[in-house]
Amino acid sequence: MNETDVAANLAQVRERIARAARSSGRDPQKITLVAVSKTHPATAVQAALAAGQRDFGENLVEEAWNKFVASDSPLADWSEALLHLIGPIQSRKAVLAVSCRPVLVHSVDRLKIASRLDRFAAEAGLVLDVLLEVNVSGEESKFGFTPAGLQRDVEALLSLPNLNVSGLMTIPPYDPDPELARPHFAALRALQETLAAQYGAARWRHLSMGMSHDFEVAISEGATLVRVGTAIFGTRELG
Numbered sequence: 001m002n003e004t005d006v007a008a009n010l011a012q013v014r015e016r017i018a019r020a021a022r023s024s025g026r027d028p029q030k031i032t033l034v035a036v037s038k039t040h041p042a043t044a045v046q047a048a049l050a051a052g053q054r055d056f057g058e059n060l061v062e063e064a065w066n067k068f069v070a071s072d073s074p075l076a077d078w079s080e081a082l083l084h085l086i087g088p089i090q091s092r093k094a095v096l097a098v099s100c101r102p103v104l105v106h107s108v109d110r111l112k113i114a115s116r117l118d119r120f121a122a123e124a125g126l127v128l129d130v131l132l133e134v135n136v137s138g139e140e141s142k143f144g145f146t147p148a149g150l151q152r153d154v155e156a157l158l159s160l161p162n163l164n165v166s167g168l169m170t171i172p173p174y175d176p177d178p179e180l181a182r183p184h185f186a187a188l189r190a191l192q193e194t195l196a197a198q199y200g201a202a203r204w205r206h207l208s209m210g211m212s213h214d215f216e217v218a219i220s221e222g223a224t225l226v227r228v229g230t231a232i233f234g235t236r237e238l239g
Contacts, residue, residue, distance in 0.1 A: 001234045006044060007051035009232045010035070017226065020216035031219060034084050036211075036229030042067055042074045044233050045081065054080055057106070057227050059087030061097045069100050086169075086208075086227055088133075088143045089113055095120045098128065106169045106208045106225075109133040109143045111153045114160060121162035128162065131169040131208050136187040139173050147191055158199060167206030167224070168192055178214035185209050185221035192222075 001009075013033065021028040036057040037045050045056060045067065058064035068075050068083050075081055082103040089097050089107060094116040097105065108114050108130045121128045135144035145153065158165055168191060172184035188209055196204040210218025212231040219226065 001044060001047075003047035003050060005234075006047040006232060009234075010048060010051045010053055013228055013231050016216060017219065020219040024220045026219065030224060032225045034086070034208075034225055034227045035232050036086065036227050037067070037233065038063065038087070038229065040229075040233045045075055046078070048232065049078055049081060053232075055082045055084060055103070057084040057086040057229070061085065061087075061089060061093040061100065064100050064102070065096055084225075084227075089117070091116055098124050098126065101126070103129065104166070104206075104225075105130040106227075107131070107133045107143065108157075108163075109145060111156055114157055114163060118160040118162045126162065127164050129164045129166050131167045131206060132157065132165060133169045133171075134188060134191060136170050136184050136191070137173050142171060142173075144170065147187075150191070154195065154199070158203065165203050167204050167208065168195075169208035171211075172209075172214075174213075176213070178217045181210075181214045182217050182221060185218050185223070189222045 017031055018028040021031055032055055034055045034057040035048050035053050038059040064083060067073055083100060084104050084106060085097055085102045086106045088109055098120040105128060117128055133144035134150055135142045135146060168188055170188045172181040188207060192204045192207055206224045207222050208225040209223045210226040212228050215226040215228055
């Protein structure tokens with residue numbers, strides 16, 4: 001996909017975000033578009049940067065490092081690029097995840113990985129902003145805390161000094177009908193409201209939910225971050 005296509009797609013997605021926000025009585029400026037660049041080359045990211053996009057999401061820690069951080073990456077000098085880690089992080093990759101210095105980690109899905117990220121962040125002299133991934137659907141193939149498991153572990157998570165818990169993330173089961181994701185988005189928002197009442201609203205200000213086919217529904221249910229890849233960059237490049 002060339003630079004013109006990426007710019008046009010970004011403009012369309014931004015308009016869709018603005019429309020969805022306005023129809024829900026929300027300020028479009030309160031919603032951050034995370035352009036999911038996983039499996040796409042650095043040239044695609046450069047095209048998006050040239051079109052004014054700043055926030056990018058990567059699933060794999062190694063790919064994020066090679067694309068955005070490594071000294072020989074063509075993106076290494078683009079200080080405007082803000083990296084979001086949106087995929088599950090293996091324990092053995094936690095130190096590399098911290099070394100990527102992401103603006104936000106969306107996918108803290110268990111206490112063990114939170115503790116490891118906290119440890120390596122402390123060693124690096126950082127405080128990491130993170131979201132807690134919740135499997136609200138109960139789908140076995142999905143990562144994340146169960147709602148009950150999060151309630152059990154939340155005080156331990158909030159006590160980690162080098163992690164700044166900033167909200168929640170979820171990935172609902174895929175269905176071509178985006179309306180079928182609504183109950184899952186609503187459930188995450190309800191959990192956010194419960195946690196905000198218990199532990200202070202500032203801790204839970206973000207909801208990361210919604211992708212290319214359902215982000216308008218997510219916005220109507222309160223999403224503050226939407227993760228959009230295919231609608232911007234086209235079908236993922238595999239192999």
